[in-house]
Amino acid sequence: MDWIAVGLAQDVPPGVVIPSRIEDTEMAIWCTPSGRYHAWSDRCPHRGMRLSHGFVRGETLACIYHGWQYNETGSCDYIPAHPKLTPPDTICVPTYTCVEDGGVIWVSLNSGNDPLPALGARVPIRSVPVSLSAKDVAAHFGTAGFTTIAVVSDYDTLLAVQPCTDTSCILHVLATPDADPKAVSRWVEELRTTLEGVPA
């Protein structure tokens, strides 16, 4: 498992930050006003506040607690309590390799050297949280890996599976461009019901 989908680009437009996670790694995913995506540790080094509660200002992500601003490399650029101070380089947020491809935001917690998953001509439809581990979702489809799972359906669907906890994951659903998004949406709701083992 190298690249993991952590969200769909359509849900994180420029200027927006959201929380996400890969297993125990909690992240703030944000998009700069000029459209570049970043995945950072979801913790401001100052007082531990979640950066996913912060706000994008210019090409920086600012913490909601004290307004500390971090530039795109994760280094602190500005501390409002000390406007004249140039923050030392040591104040920085751990960052992860993050790219947008095919409308999906991908993160690698490893080297990021592996090729990105092939999506074919598919387009992203929506993300659906499921109360089942990513491993069990893969097992349901009879595959070992779960980065992406192609599922036979009327819509040529592909699931990019984001492992969250021992009992939950998020399915990022892609389908053929001519598919009706509402129909795909209904299909994935049924899939979720099946996966969660709840009688329809």
Added chain:
Amino acid sequence: MSAAIDNHWYPVAMISGIDAPRETLLLGKKISLGRDGGACWVKNAQGTPLPTVERFGHLWTSPGQPNRDLFTIPEADSPGRRLVDVGSVKVKCSPLRAVENFLDIAHFPFVHTDILGAEPHTEVDRYDVKIREEVDEVWATKVKFYQPQAAKSAAGGITTEYMYRVPAPTCSVLYKTCPPRPGEWDIITLFVQPLTDEWCEVWPWMALYDDDSTMSEMVSFQQLIFMQDRSILENQLPRKLPLDPGMEVPTQADMTSVAYRRWLKKIGYTYGAKLVAA
């Protein structure tokens, strides 16, 4: 639990709110409290009575043997002040994180926007902090900050002066410029009841000079502030307060928090603290 933790006084109820006996948690253990006629009582899970003090509108108790009286706030007794029981807010965080947030002014423009602070007035000037050994309390003085609406009674933006006092590990007293009476201090306290090491009940109490606002206006103002703080406190990682340097990065504006952490370590107060750097 160690004596360094048990032998303190803790707030467990607002006296005006005690009617039927009820249970609550103190330091992770069940206690019960109530009132017989005029006097309030507290018992531990075994039914053994615990010591009590009724002060500042609140009921205080201790699971241990406090080696000194509960602190006093002599200024609060001066005539003309209105004593405000604000109520309580339960917060999913370490009691120590709640106190530390109360000691922090740099967050005002971002968390209490256009009330206790506003951009571009974000700079925190140097102030004085010390651990007063003779009384074993942390004090910060000469703290100044521009505030658009410093209190319910403020007519507009003013530079407010603050003094912070930490007289007990889970309590803080703030003395702050009184908008209608320059030269006097408003008193706002934060009494924190440690329910567990990651869950607390915060009992703010105030002694203010304010002849115009109604009681409910003053309560609403303070509750708004604490709800804003809660959105921060429940989203800090870790939930416990790191006492060792290395996990978090303070600046000069955080001198009070640095002194508070150092003092907690010195007196061995580790409940709700994280001791080993990650």
